[in-house]
Amino acid sequence: MPGMSSIVVSGYYGSKNAGDEAMLAAMLEVFTDLDPKIKFTVISTNPVDTAKRHGVKSINWLNIFAILKALKNADLLISGGGSLLQNVTSGRSLYYYMGILFLSVLVRTPIMLYAQGIGPVFGWLPRKLMCWFGNHAKLITVRDKESLTELEQMHISKPLIKVTADPVLAIHSVDKNIGRHILSENKVPHTKPIVGICAREWRGLLHYKKVLADISDRITETFGVQIVFIPMQFPEDVRVAEKIAAYMKSTPILLNDEYTTSELLSITGNLDMLISIRLHALIFAGVMGVPMIGMSYDPKVDRFLNSIGEKAAGNLEQTTADDIFTQFATKWNNKDKVKEVNGQRLAELRRAASSNAEMALDLIRNDRISKH
Structure with missing residues (x-):
């Protein structure tokens, strides 16, 4: 791929939850296998820990100006993986992650919802907002068929939508x-x-x-x-x-x-x-x-x-x-x-999980071609 790709990653990172940290590690592993030159910026609740743990540039989740700057210079925003877009465990977190999507729309950076578990989303307003943001994404991959059903019920249909698998399934097994x-x-x-x-x-x-x-x-x-x-x-x-x-x-x-x-x-x-x-x-x-x-x-x-x-x-x-x-x-x-x-x-499922990163890189490549 000509030129260095730049990706901003939004998710529940930096809170020392082993599942979410594994998700980020697996994503970085798969992307690096495909293209070692990719530059990542991860939005994190603890940027110092994220940078040290994963060896990537990291910015604070509440630093709106830093997030805007990173998005403006990026080829793609990856929202995911995980169950970010739901309001069962927390109502506020859904609005936060939609806020990051809004910033990306604002600076015209393409959005990919990456291997997410969608929903449940309760309430008229959250579902209406989800419909708007979902249809402004360039690509959506979900980790299960039930998430696809959630998207359909919220009338999200404009972007390409694929059922893949949880990103962690692509992580390499380790020595015992x-x-x-x-x-x-x-x-x-x-x-x-x-x-x-x-x-x-x-x-x-x-x-x-x-x-x-x-x-x-x-x-x-x-x-x-x-x-x-x-x-x-x-x-x-x-x-x-x-x-x-x-x-x-x-x-x-x-x-x-x-x-x-x-x-x-x-x-x-x-x-x-x-x-x-x-x-x-x-x-x-x-x-x-x-x-x-x-x-x-x-x-x-x-x-x-x-x-x-x-x-x-x-x-x-x-x-x-x-x-x-x-x-x-x-x-x-x-x-x-x-x-x-x-x-x-x-x-x-491992093959399906790896395909998320392949599709993300295809999206960047096709976006560049369309601009020239």
Whole structure:
């Protein structure tokens, strides 16, 4: 591609959420594989951390003038990945991300909604605004079919829209030795099978915490495993793990540190099974070839599991230890078959995830051609 391409990336970056940081790492990895000369500017809540962690230029999410300047000099704004355009978890964040889209429209920089999980979007005004911004994008890729349905229902149809896959699925798998070392440092015995649990706080609910405590005790007793709690968001997930552990009769091991994307992938690769509420922990398991069980707190979890032919073991308000145990026992007794089937499905999703970056570069190339 003649000339150096410049891309501004808008997303939930800099807040030390392992899933979102993995998303950015995966995006940068795929783009760099395709074109090592691309110049990135990432909008972040912590530009110093983002620059250090990912080796890119980063600007503060509230510095409107810096964002405008970066957009004016860019070939493309990438909004994504993740579930940015929804107002279930936060009403204000939707307006913020639409605000960044508005700035891009203002300086006439092409917009790509990148492998997003769209919606749910509630309310007449937010849906009307989404329609306007969606139809001002040059290209939209979504990570699941349900997001496509959301776009159709909001009458967003002008740009090219493609169903691809979550960007994290394109990340390279990593060596397991780093994770093995971390587990050893935390006194995790390698003489027992290891079952990881990734929990998160959700609306102060108590039910699912007691269920996770119960299921941890049951599978420890039945299958002789070691339970290890893994924090995807530090330190919030550690606090949740402590609450769950307080209800347990058996003794779990709580990892109590902040880990990089590579470290978390490597830790996951050492597991025999993962039980997770967090979406990107499930995706890490997929990347590292580990059987998984998902508990749903948000449609995005169900959507991902559906994409690999699986179903969540209930939602956080209604799931029971029996539901999880049934799914766990079935998978435990057929681990090799589960790995094989998941591996085939995830290979297809990996190719789809990589295609997001290919389409973004095609968009820049075609935009340049049209201007000359």
